[in-house]
Amino acid sequence: MSYLLEARGPAYQYYRLNAFYGNNYALANRLGSMFFAKYCADMDNASFTCFTVITQTAFNYYRLGDSVSYRATLQLLDKALARHPQLQLALMPVSKVSGADTERRKKALVELRSYVPDMDRLFDGNDGEWGFEEMERIAANLMQAQAVGYWIARADGKHFPRIAKAMAAAKDEEMSEEDWAAVLISMAYLSAAALNDYDILLASVNAMRDLYAALAAAEEVKIDLTPFDLMKLGALYSANQLKEARQLVKTIRNSPALRSPHIDAVPAPLNVLSSCHAAANFAPNEDADQVMPAKEYLLSKIAMKIGLKMGERVPTAAVRSIMEYEARELFAKASGMDEARQAFLPSDFVANWPDYSKVFAGDHVARTRLAQAAKCLLARPEIVMRLGQEFVNKGSKERQTLNAAIFTMLADSGTFQQHSNAIGNEDFVLLQAASIMQAHNGISSATARSVFASVDVRNSIQEAELGMVRLSDQFNVAAKELHLSDMVRRMSTNSADGLEKMMSSMMDHPAEYARYAELRNQSIATLAEVKKALTADDAAMLLTLFDDTLVSVVVRHDSARIVSTKVSRNAMKNAVAKLKASTNFLSQQSTRLPPAYRADIAWQLYKQLFKPVEALLAGARTVYLVAGEDLALIPFSALVTAAPPAQSAIDFSTYRRLRWLGDRLAFVSLPSVHSLLKTSAANDRENPRLLGVGNPEVAMQMLIDLRLSPMPDTASLLDRVRKPGDPAPLLRAQANYGGLEAASNSAILSSGDMALINSHALAAGESAKYGTQEPAILLAPTSQADVADFLDPSKVMSLKLSLRLIMLLACETAGGRTIDNAQPYAGLVNSFFFAGADSVVATNLPVDPAVAEDFAVNFLRYVRDGKKSSAMALQMAAADVRCANDSMACAEGDKYVWAHPAYWSQFTLVGSGR
Secondary structure: OOOHHHHHHHHHHHHHHHHOOOHHHHHHHHHHHHHHHHHOHHHHOOOHHHHHHHHHHHHHHHHHOOHHHHHHHHHHHHHHHHHHHHHHHHHHHHHHOHHHHHHHHHHHHHHHOOOOOOOHHOOOOHHOOOHHHHHHHHHHHHHHHHHHHHHHHHHHHHHHHHHHHHHOOOOOOOOOHHHHHHHHHHHHHHHHHHHHHHHHHHHHHHHHHHHHHHHHHHOOOOOOOOOHHHHHHHHHHHHOOOHHHHHHHHHHOOOOOOOOOOOHOOOOOOOHHHOOOOOOOOOOOOOOHOOOEEEEEEEHHHHOOOOOEEEEEOHHHHHHHHHHHHHHHHHHHOOOOOOOOOOOHHHHHHHHHHHHHOOOOOOOHHHHHHHHHHHHHHOHHHHHHHHHHHHOOOHHHHHHHEEEEEEHHHHOOOOOOOEEEOHHHHHHHHHHHHHOOOOOHHHHHHHHOOOOOHHHHHHHHHHHHHHHHHHHOOHHHHOOOOHHHHHHHHHHHHHHHHHHHHHHHHHOOOHHHHHHHHHHOOHHHHHHHHHOOOOOOOOEEEEEOOEEEEEEEEOOOOOEEEEEOOOOOOOOOOHHHHHHHOOOOOOOOOOOOOOOOOOOHHHEEEEHHOEEEEEOOOOOOOEEEOHHHHHHOOOOOEOOOOOOOOOHHHHOOOHHHHOEHOOOEEEEEOOOOHHHOOOOOOOOOOOEEEEEOOOOOOHHHHHHHHOOOOOOOOHEEEHHHHOOOOOOOHHHHHHHHHHHHHHHOOOOOOOOOOEEEEEEOOOOOHHHHHHHOOEEEEEEEEOOOOOOOOOHHHOOOOOOOOOOOOOOOOOOOOOOOOOOOOOOOOOOOHHHHHHOOOEEEEOOOOOHHHHHHHHHHHHHHHHHHOOOHHHHHHHHHHHHHHOOOOOOOOOOHHHHHHHHHOOOEEEEEEEEEO
16 A cells, blocks of 8 residues: 555645544554655654654544553654754744854745645635545645644744744745734644643643734734633633633633623523523513623633532522523524524533532522523423434433433422422423434434425435435445545535435425425424324333433323432443343354343343333333333343242243233334324225345355355245235345335335345444445345445435335344444434335344244234234234244244244334334
């Protein structure tokens, strides 16, 4: 790969590669090592680019979490900076340079300046129409500018403005010396902030302030330096230099630049929080003179955090003003009062609550009232839509922080004061936000597209959505591929075509598009909406696991109650992991028996999850379950409802005698409560047809390489369930993506029909050598040039599969989309929802091929012949496998062991369950 370092010059090429392999930091560092070995062997005489390469390598180690290598790389950088003669000469003040060194210093400054991109012309060219090459150039230049700014700050942070202006003076610039220096200092500030390097952060802020203070003095103009003081205050707080920060607070408060010298005296006349319950259509006063200025808000906010960190008493009047400011900003943006206003997000408001809770810890009444008002504000129609949109795509770590804040707000408001309460809509809203998962997006998209009467318009909208999904959601995956340019060009083209189609649909069908946009953005339901969607035989159950509390909400058609129990989150996650491990086969070929099932844990989890709500579930037959990321993949049907024998006494004969929760309740999993409203309640075909896909012909060597057993026998399965009118199955060589795509585009299937795909599945990352980082189902190759087709989420989302049900018999199809995003249902399940499926049967662990065939046969017969709902059919098929009704000859062959949950509990129904 050494030729990569030569094209267009080593510096540019390194940064081009580093920019676009940005999420593959290890690869970027290997490229950096190659560059360093070739060009930087003699650091005393090396070019300034070598400092930049070392700096970028340190950045990458930081992002990788390799603190040892990160610190070692910075030590190497500091050592190299200190002994580089040309750099040290450039850093010297002009007053200390004489003779021949004057010219050498100027030459060094010119060279140093040449390594910084022309930031004033960064976005010039192409009249704003930037293709791949332009975006590549911009990203590379920004990365290089940040790296150069950072290492110059490390070399001479105290005199940053001086050296920056000297560099600008060394070369003719369209920008002034001060402006050019400000850009470079800003780059250092951004880098330091990203690395939590508080020394450089403070040095950069001080340099910026000194630069503009000198400019103001020289030109005899007034420049408000308060923003720089606030930046420094934030840096001091982050660096835990609290005494200095507190002193700076006092200095800023006495600054004439602030409208009011005393923050505590700022009134809060809007009363947004206290007015929330007063009227359905209240509007905060828009008079700017009655609103706390933004600078005062920032100062007061940081002062509050400093006080809390130092254990001091924080004035509650000041915090009330802060909260009023944030509430007003949140409502103003949500209601469209000020579109130009910088967005203050609902998640920001939620994240701040724990601090406010601490301030009002001594005033229980005030804290309770404020928490109730905060819940009211977040549940208002103008804000709740944005709340759901934010939470649905949050990463796991950020979600945990926000969920902890939600718990504190609920606790402060009195939600958990009693064991079992009727739940209000505001609590219901926040608990939904805490549990919503990304697979909601697929259901939301497909449901919203259904408002368009024209099939062609629906297809165009789907293509438009897919183009944008590919551009945003898959760029991280594409950035790791070696053929990056082609990948990005294809994605950009798809996105542009999709956007054009979306705009066309918007103009041609304005009313339908408005309804589509409304449905697409909805993600949180009201209690009234959920109750209306349920029958007397149904229950919706929302489980939210906080650090030390499990919150359960049970909604019936005529009631809604909340129950909280003390449970350790870590202990429950460990219990779930052990339970799942006891349902996992010890070999993929299933030639060995599964381990002993942990019935003791299944009984423990039942007591924690369901025993407290038994009375609330009385009379329910189907439970729509929203369990959140931590609990979603529990085999709920395999929990036991009565104390089992001692674990040491359990053998295969025991399992038929255990009392399974799955015998009592049929479960349907949902990625969000709102999904219950979006899934179709109707089945428009009396006798649903079935498209079978399986027995794909792939090279045996590929199966060996991927450590897969021979393909399961789909032909035999279909022979047992085939009905007149079923479309011809896609088997062997026809079981490829091309055949599935042709079937999805034809009229052979309608919304009441079903599809079954029976093959092997690969988890995210397992098929990377074949071109996809996503989970995928293995199919026969469409093209003779390929060894196989990998049906990954990207391909599934381009299909038109508006079907009642899709059954995936492959192993572990209920998982995440990438290695970094393992959230349940976010991968294949979500993509089939996006393609139009009403329900998906997926698996959360490996399945036994023989059992899977019998399971699928019984399930399909119950749906097609018995006219059962998918939820009831799944429950009955599982009971058949474990011989609960003596409907199978359990003494025959190996079937006596099938009552073990490893054979039937992996199947999960996600979607409507109809």
